[in-house]
Amino acid sequence: MQGDIDVYDCLGKSLLDTILSLLPFHEAVKTSILSKTWQHAWTSIPYLDIDPFVTLPPERMEEEEKKATAAEESDQHWAPLEGGDEWIMIVDKILASHPGVIQRCRISTWYSKSSSNVDRWIKDLMKRFIAELVIESGGLGFSYKVPQTLFQYKSLKKLELHGCAVNLPSYICLKDKNLRMLQLYNTDISVDTIQRFLSECGLLESLTLHGWYNVDVPFLNISAPHLRDLDINLCSCRKLKQVCINAPNLKNVKIDNYDGVKVEIHAPLLETIKCSAANIPVECSEDDGGSWV
Structure with a gap:
């Protein structure tokens, strides 16, 4: 501090934004106490991390962990974050x-008492033209059902889902959407x-499928x-016997296939393929290029 000048106020907006972008979300919010200039600076951050273990101060989560331990030792009921109401109010x-x-956001459903709260948060985010969204389902006692309206927005380019349920009605058209990366766990x-x-999704460039249990057919055709x-x-796909991949622009493939599902790949631009198990039956058409790793 020099005279009446606050050194924190001397930083330009560009540098301030850079500093905030490098901080964990809850730390960025805490900068609001530094000066009047910084009081609302965190509200310009283009990302959100809606997770009590990240957003809340470490001492607050440590307090919750102590309550949980004490409740377990005394065999008493424990309602985390006052049953979730406190957490919902914070979000x-x-x-x-x-x-x-908000360009990107990660949402954890832990401590959210019902899916309606998460639906409401997602609706708010989509109005802000969010491009990247990660949803990690937990704490609800069931798989979070992704709202069908999520797939009606054109701004979404990356979608990553953990422990969720997806139902896509026939009336929802994806052809005019900009989804480029889809990751499902x-x-x-x-x-x-x-x-x-x-x-x-004509612009889809990257697809991840892990822990995919709802496979009730013997043949899967991946054409993109x-x-x-x-x-x-493919390790949990008990009924699946064969996978045919037709992707003219495919360059990189990683396959976990301990159950011996037959995989046939048609990809003339293929550069690498990584297999996690030995003796995986993989066939490549004669006109396909690529190296095998």
């Missing part, structure tokens, strides 16, 4: 205090829905004209 306040554009989604994503990267885990 609502964060969204209300952040009026600007332990997601309840049908084969038909996956194939709709592949056939209708723009797909460049494919990461697929």
Whole structure:
């Protein structure tokens, strides 16, 4: 401090934004106490991390962990964050205090008492033209059902789902959407829905399928004209016997295939393929190029 000049106020907006972008979200919010200039600076951050283990101060989560331990030792009921009401109020306040554009966001459903709260947060985010969204389902006691309206927005370019359920009605058209990266982990989604994503999302470049249990067909056809990267885990697909991959622009493939599913690849631009198990039956058409790793 020099005279009446606060050194924190001497930083230009560009440098201030850079500093905030390098901080964890809860630390960025705490900078609001530094000066009047910084009081609302965090509201310009183009990302949000809606997770109590990240957003709340470490001492607050440490307090919750102590309560949980004490309740377990005394065999008493423990309601985390006052049954979730406190956490919901915190998220609502964060969204209300952040009026600007949000480019990316991660949402954890832990401590949210019902899916309606998460639906409401997602609706708010989509109005801000969010481009990247990660949803990690947990704490609800069931798989979070992704709202169908999510797929009606054109701004979304990357979608990553953990432990969620996806149901895509036939009336929702994906052809005019800009989804480029789709990552699904332990997601309840049908084969038909996956194939709709592949056939209708013409800009889809990267697809990840892990922990995919809802496979009730013996044959899967993965056909995507723009797909460049494919990461697929076939270990839990008990009924699946064969996978045919047709992707003229595919360059990188990673396959976990301990159950011996036959994989046939048609990809003339293929550069690398990584297999996690030995003796995986993989066939490549004669006119396909690429190196095998």
